[in-house]
Amino acid sequence: xxxxxxxxxxxxxxxxxAAERLFAKRGFHGVSVREIARAARVDVALVNYHVGKKAVxxxxxxxxxxxxxxxxxxxxxxxxxxxxxxxxxxxxxxIDAFTHPLLNRSTRxxxxxxxxxxxxxxxxxxxxxxxxxxxxxxxxxxxxxxDALRLALPGxxxxxxxxxxxxxxxxxxxxxxxxxxxxxxxxxxxxxxxxAAVHERLVPFAAAxxxxxxxxxxx
Amino acid sequence: xxxxxxxxxxxxxxxxxAAERLFAKRGFHGVSVREIARAARVDVALVNYHVGKKAVxxxxxxxxxxxxxxxxxxxxxxxxxxxxxxxxxxxxxxIDAFTHPLLNRSTRxxxxxxxxxxxxxxxxxxxxxxxxxxxxxxxxxxxxxxDALRLALPGxxxxxxxxxxxxxxxxxxxxxxxxxxxxxxxxxxxxxxxxAAVHERLVPFAAAxxxxxxxxxxx
DNA sequence: TCAGGTCTTCAACCAACGTTGAATTGACTT
DNA sequence: AAGTCAATTCAACGTTGGTTGAAGACCTGA
Numbered sequence: 308x309x310x311x312x313x314x315x316x317x318x319x320x321x322x323x324x325a326a327e328r329l330f331a332k333r334g335f336h337g338v339s340v341r342e343i344a345r346a347a348r349v350d351v352a353l354v355n356y357h358v359g360k361k362a363v364x365x366x367x368x369x370x371x372x373x374x375x376x377x378x379x380x381x382x383x384x385x386x387x388x389x390x391x392x393x394x395x396x397x398x399x400x401x402i403d404a405f406t407h408p409l410l411n412r413s414t415r416x417x418x419x420x421x422x423x424x425x426x427x428x429x430x431x432x433x434x435x436x437x438x439x440x441x442x443x444x445x446x447x448x449x450x451x452x453x454d455a456l457r458l459a460l461p462g463x464x465x466x467x468x469x470x471x472x473x474x475x476x477x478x479x480x481x482x483x484x485x486x487x488x489x490x491x492x493x494x495x496x497x498x499x500x501x502x503a504a505v506h507e508r509l510v511p512f513a514a515a516x517x518x519x520x521x522x523x524x525x526x
Numbered sequence: 527x528x529x530x531x532x533x534x535x536x537x538x539x540x541x542x543x544a545a546e547r548l549f550a551k552r553g554f555h556g557v558s559v560r561e562i563a564r565a566a567r568v569d570v571a572l573v574n575y576h577v578g579k580k581a582v583x584x585x586x587x588x589x590x591x592x593x594x595x596x597x598x599x600x601x602x603x604x605x606x607x608x609x610x611x612x613x614x615x616x617x618x619x620x621i622d623a624f625t626h627p628l629l630n631r632s633t634r635x636x637x638x639x640x641x642x643x644x645x646x647x648x649x650x651x652x653x654x655x656x657x658x659x660x661x662x663x664x665x666x667x668x669x670x671x672x673d674a675l676r677l678a679l680p681g682x683x684x685x686x687x688x689x690x691x692x693x694x695x696x697x698x699x700x701x702x703x704x705x706x707x708x709x710x711x712x713x714x715x716x717x718x719x720x721x722a723a724v725h726e727r728l729v730p731f732a733a734a735x736x737x738x739x740x741x742x743x744x745x
Numbered sequence: 746t747c748a749g750g751t752c753t754t755c756a757a758c759c760a761a762c763g764t765t766g767a768a769t770t771g772a773c774t775t
Numbered sequence: 776a777a778g779t780c781a782a783t784t785c786a787a788c789g790t791t792g793g794t795t796g797a798a799g800a801c802c803t804g805a
Contacts, residue, residue: 318782333654337555340763350784355764357782425653432651434644435552437705446711469712470727477700478693486656492665493688508689512735519734520727537752559793569754574794576752 319357321347324419327368331426334433335365366440369430372423373444379408380448384455395458399514402475405452409483410506421485428484431476456517463521471520475513482509538576540566543638546587550645553652554584585659588649591642592663598627599667603674614677618733621694624671628702629725640704647703650695675736682740690739694732701728 325346329338340361344351358364383404387396412420430440449472456468485499497504544565548557559580563570577583602623606615631639649659668691675687704718716723 331653334553334555334652336553337654339761341761351763352765352785353783361763428651429648429653431707432647432700432703432705433553434550434648434703434705435556437703438707438710441705441707442710446707449711465712466716466723467727469708469716470724471731472711473700473708473716473724474697474728474731477697479696480700481651481692481696484651484653484656486651486653486660488650488657488660488665489688489692491657491661492668492691493685497685497688497692504685505689505692508686508739509693511738512690512693515734515738516731519730558791560791570793571755571795572753580793 318347318349318353322349322354322358322364323368323371326364327419327426328422330365330368331422331429334429335361340364368423368426369440369444372420376408376412377445377448379411380405381451383408384451388455396455397514398456398459398517399510401452401455401459402510402513402517405475406479406506406509409479410502413483413502421483424483425485428480431480460517460521467520468517471513471517474516478509478513537566537568537572541568541573541577541583542587542590545583546638546645547641549584549587550641550648553648554580559583587642587645588659588663591639595627595631596664596667598630599624600670602626603670607674615674616733617675617678617736618729620671620674620678621729621732621736624694625698625725625728628698629721632702632721640702643702644704647699650699679736679740686739687736690732690736693735697728697732 322343326338326343329343329346332338340354341351343364344354354364358367384401387400387404391397391400409424413424427441430437453468453472456472457463460468482499482502482505487499489497489499499505541562545557545562548562548565551557559573560570562583563573573583577586603620606619606623610616610619628643632643646660649656672687672691675691676682679687701718701721701724706718708716708718718724
């Protein structure tokens, strides 16, 4: 008797998917609820029924994959700590645990994740609500990574550590925004869509930056 | 006879200033022309009269300070090349020539420049038009900096160089977006508004990354 | 003073917006 | 068969959006 529940909400997912794609492209204010409903092939009123008003929809899109991503990041961090024990893991390994989940999802799974990361890139650089939303959804896990980095960089000044993470965050989000500016700048030699090529460079680039800032002695 | 022209357009500047501030905060779609006119204390129709339609206004805001910034960047690059001659300048010095103008304008001059950089940060991470606009307004000068970096990093792989610049660009734009996320993350220890503190860390961070990627031998 | 622009105001247009409430469907329980 | 509740449709509400055109004000040089 129990199980035979409705597919709960096929349409709720369709709405979230369409919203994700459109918000990623044009931002919160650049997309109308009606357009999202049209793209999801769903009546306008259903958006309010299944999700809520526009602002709620926006946060629902952000939250949906944030949980998955956070779990995977924590898992990878614990793995890399465990496999380096009893030594602390290297800075490279920690950064890789932080960035690799993005690469994995973006290349192995569908366009949805790509859209999601592009959306996050916009949010991260938005003065309007960027600070609040990013802090709410990602910073709890970021703090765990900072804890690990402290062990890998003993004696590191706290401010150097925070700013180093800030630079990594900026480089990472611009990468996953995939604006194709670099395609143009490099005359096609580099491609924003070739995330594997970026990732194998981002990790050593950022690690070198962390070491440069955090290893130096303070007088 | 000649000179006594009207102040040409007092109001045009007021419109551009108001637009700059609002676009920086909420993006192109998040601000209405009517709101800009209200903030500039100007009739709605004057926006179209003095500048043009909304899209033209947006690009006018971007262009206005891009020219000033580009000139200053080129000047600082030439200076640092001249003062290092006949050796090529260091990577640090080149990056500093690229980033210092932002710091200078942002701290010494008014809120207008801060708003402008926040706007550029949004554009840089926007999939909608980010690639196009950034390339159009900034990449000609970026190419000059890449030329200088090639001399400072002889034998550097081209793709490593482009990606290194990409990472620098991401870190730089997130910094000048001033989203205050880092204030929250660091419990007030770091402040997004303290641009001098960021700048003195960004230059060595990025320089270390460039060296790490570009100095390594390719088998 | 008048004629010429330039600049400014006012009002209006229509399309699109987010959101809601009432009415309808459809499937499952009793 | 009737009743229940979630899901869905439809139409409408009141605002606000960007843009325009015609009319008015202002100034300058003749």
